[in-house]
Amino acid sequence: LSRDRLDEDTWEEIEDSLITADVGIDATREIVDRLRERTRVLGTRTGDELRALLAAELVNALDPSLDRSLRTAPKEGVPAVVLVVGVNGAGKTTTCGKIARVLVADGRSVLLGAADTFRAAAADQLETWGGRVGAETVRGPEAADPASVAFDAVKRGIDTGVDTVLIDTAGRLQNKVGLMDELGKVKRVVEKHGPIDETLLILDATTGQNGLEQARVFTEAVNVTGVVLTKLDGTAKGGIVIAVQRKLGIPVKLVGLGEGKDDLAPFDPAQFVDALLGTEPLARDA
Amino acid sequence: MFDTLSDRLSGIFTKLRGKGRLTDADIDATAREIRMALLEADVALPVVKGFIANVKERARSAEVSQALNPAQQIVKIVNEELINVLGGEGRRLQFAKNPPTVIMLAGLQGSGKTTLAGKLARWLKSQGHQPLLVAADLQRPNAVGQLQVLGGRAGVEVYAPAPGNGVGDPVQVARDSIEHARRAARDIVIVDTAGRLGIDTEMMQQAANIRDAVQPDEVIFVIDAMVGQDAVRTAEAFRDGVGITGVVLSKLDGDARGGAALSVRQVTGQPILFASTGEKLEDFDVFHPDRMASRILGM
Numbered sequence A: 001l002s003r004d005r006l007d008e009d010t011w012e013e014i015e016d017s018l019i020t021a022d023v024g025i026d027a028t029r030e031i032v033d034r035l036r037e038r039t040r041v042l043g044t045r046t047g048d049e050l051r052a053l054l055a056a057e058l059v060n061a062l063d064p065s066l067d068r069s070l071r072t073a074p075k076e077g078v079p080a081v082v083l084v085v086g087v088n089g090a091g092k093t094t095t096c097g098k099i100a101r102v103l104v105a106d107g108r109s110v111l112l113g114a115a116d117t118f119r120a121a122a123a124d125q126l127e128t129w130g131g132r133v134g135a136e137t138v139r140g141p142e143a144a145d146p147a148s149v150a151f152d153a154v155k156r157g158i159d160t161g162v163d164t165v166l167i168d169t170a171g172r173l174q175n176k177v178g179l180m181d182e183l184g185k186v187k188r189v190v191e192k193h194g195p196i197d198e199t200l201l202i203l204d205a206t207t208g209q210n211g212l213e214q215a216r217v218f219t220e221a222v223n224v225t226g227v228v229l230t231k232l233d234g235t236a237k238g239g240i241v242i243a244v245q246r247k248l249g250i251p252v253k254l255v256g257l258g259e260g261k262d263d264l265a266p267f268d269p270a271q272f273v274d275a276l277l278g279t280e281p282l283a284r285d286a
Numbered sequence B: 001m002f003d004t005l006s007d008r009l010s011g012i013f014t015k016l017r018g019k020g021r022l023t024d025a026d027i028d029a030t031a032r033e034i035r036m037a038l039l040e041a042d043v044a045l046p047v048v049k050g051f052i053a054n055v056k057e058r059a060r061s062a063e064v065s066q067a068l069n070p071a072q073q074i075v076k077i078v079n080e081e082l083i084n085v086l087g088g089e090g091r092r093l094q095f096a097k098n099p100p101t102v103i104m105l106a107g108l109q110g111s112g113k114t115t116l117a118g119k120l121a122r123w124l125k126s127q128g129h130q131p132l133l134v135a136a137d138l139q140r141p142n143a144v145g146q147l148q149v150l151g152g153r154a155g156v157e158v159y160a161p162a163p164g165n166g167v168g169d170p171v172q173v174a175r176d177s178i179e180h181a182r183r184a185a186r187d188i189v190i191v192d193t194a195g196r197l198g199i200d201t202e203m204m205q206q207a208a209n210i211r212d213a214v215q216p217d218e219v220i221f222v223i224d225a226m227v228g229q230d231a232v233r234t235a236e237a238f239r240d241g242v243g244i245t246g247v248v249l250s251k252l253d254g255d256a257r258g259g260a261a262l263s264v265r266q267v268t269g270q271p272i273l274f275a276s277t278g279e280k281l282e283d284f285d286v287f288h289p290d291r292m293a294s295r296i297l298g299m
């Protein structure tokens, strides 16, 4: 075996770059340990080689083989149902609008269900999005039971024969047991019409280590099938999704890149890792 | 989910007990544990580094080596230093000599500005003030309506001459609101602004223009307690872009450790004025540095 030719400062820089991207200590340690092992085996000497190996390690941690497509196609004339969940202010309502936009542009018909009956003007906000992208919005009376609004939205979707129903829910912090129970009820009641096809957890890219707990608890409550990582147009790197992928196996499916209707893109692990590592040289050549 | 710093340190300190004094290696090991705990609490890395350097220096000093129990002395030092950075006693809102006092809110998208506007209005009204809420977020869909609902709940007038959803000039609205406040004898003006990214130069310029138009007594930076390492860059951007006089930490009713408090405090040098602790208008408290220190340390 060749000697480790990369000095400790280089390793510290690598560790620091992952930590400042919110990858978290556990995942960072594991990734760096594997990288040390590989560089020893391969006799890596240069910063460029090291960077390429690190990028490969990170892409690998995100499991590029996963299916990241959204299940939004109707089955036997019954609309696909997508439930959108997450903590307060993460970007749920905006993401509902953007997903609807993609689908409508693809020639599909979409219905929005305003199951956030709690936050001030939440249903108006969703309806504005519906108007922008060409989707009907179903809303209930103020302070209505969110489960019954969601149920009614899916019912209307079935009756009018739309392709996809997107249900926006109120923001809730995952440590609020009552609100998480309420979300579980939304899911159960909607599923009287048939199984939900996709449950998307909206994760704000600025979120730190609490993101893992968000993913864990929301998955427990409503079986999250994919993550949408929002606000990636800012300076935050969103590294917490690496921990979410490693620990819970939930793939990121989409990324939010702005406040406009077209600011949504499929998640591309290699591109994400590139942005996470940034353009600055990772290490000096040894 | 995480081991708390106390758990970790007590692990090291059990080994130390009986030795009576700390070697350099002991201090390094302790520093590593503190570093890890702070990073897991989302304190930003550069802030962690500076903090640890301080703690190490104090840990080497006589106050530790001569202490009866050096272990406890270090925990005490860490806690003290945290409270110190978090702002000691804190401070109250600054009021203008000649009313109206103007409070401008700024921050990233979804951080909790509009909700805080409602909370401040309700709280100030309960103290006998006559606040005016100003709808200067004309960008986010239905932000104006959201503020109107909150104003209604607080029983406070909302100045909303522009419809929003992309229509209207926020700088003009902000400017005109001051004259309106004078006419209507409001003694406090609370200006809600759109969420913006630190790197969005156009939007940061707009924030600076709003600031120049209203000459605020307080520019409050509202930041989500769940935020991670980006807290430093964002706080720097708002500090340099609009100028911050105070900070409010929102969503502290969650279970995030809230290390961003430390980062923001360090970067801006400005006090954390309030804690926002829920979705309802009464979920609002003055900021307690000692409680925040315990929370970050998981104690």
Ligand SMILES: Nc1nc2c(ncn2[C@@H]2O[C@H](COP(=O)(O)OP(=O)(O)OP(=O)(O)O)[C@@H](O)[C@H]2O)c(=O)[nH]1
Pocket: A086, A087, A088, A089, A090, A091, A092, A093, A094, A095, A116, A119, A122, A169, A170, A171, A172, A202, A230, A231, A232, A233, A234, A255, A256, A257, A258, A259, A263, B109, B110, B140, B195, B197
């Ligand atoms: N820059 C940027 N802003 C975003 C993105 N997605 C959402 N936003 C903004 O973030 C703020 C919150 O978005 P919402 O869609 O209202 O979030 P929400 O999760 O529905 O919020 P609640 O329903 O209140 O919990 C708004 O100002 C959005 O315009 C994104 O990808 N990039």
Ligand SMILES: Nc1nc2c(ncn2[C@@H]2O[C@H](COP(=O)(O)OP(=O)(O)OP(=O)(O)O)[C@@H](O)[C@H]2O)c(=O)[nH]1
Pocket: A088, A089, A119, A171, A173, B107, B108, B109, B110, B111, B112, B113, B114, B115, B116, B137, B140, B143, B193, B194, B195, B196, B250, B251, B252, B253, B254, B276, B277, B278, B279, B283
């Ligand atoms: N749990 C909790 N939710 C909060 C708190 N403060 C605000 N929220 C919620 O967070 C979400 C975003 O709050 P807003 O006040 O709309 O945030 P904002 O900064 O005005 O958002 P933009 O105008 O889109 O940039 C809403 O769902 C609020 O109800 C808080 O302290 N605790």
Ligand SMILES: [K+]
Pocket: A088, A089, A090, A204, A206, B109, B110, B111, B224
């Ligand atoms: K947020």
Ligand SMILES: [Mg+2]
Pocket: A092, A093, A094, A116, A122, A168, A169, A170, A171
């Ligand atoms: Mg919403």
Ligand SMILES: [Mg+2]
Pocket: B113, B114, B115, B137, B140, B143, B192, B193, B194, B195
């Ligand atoms: Mg707002």
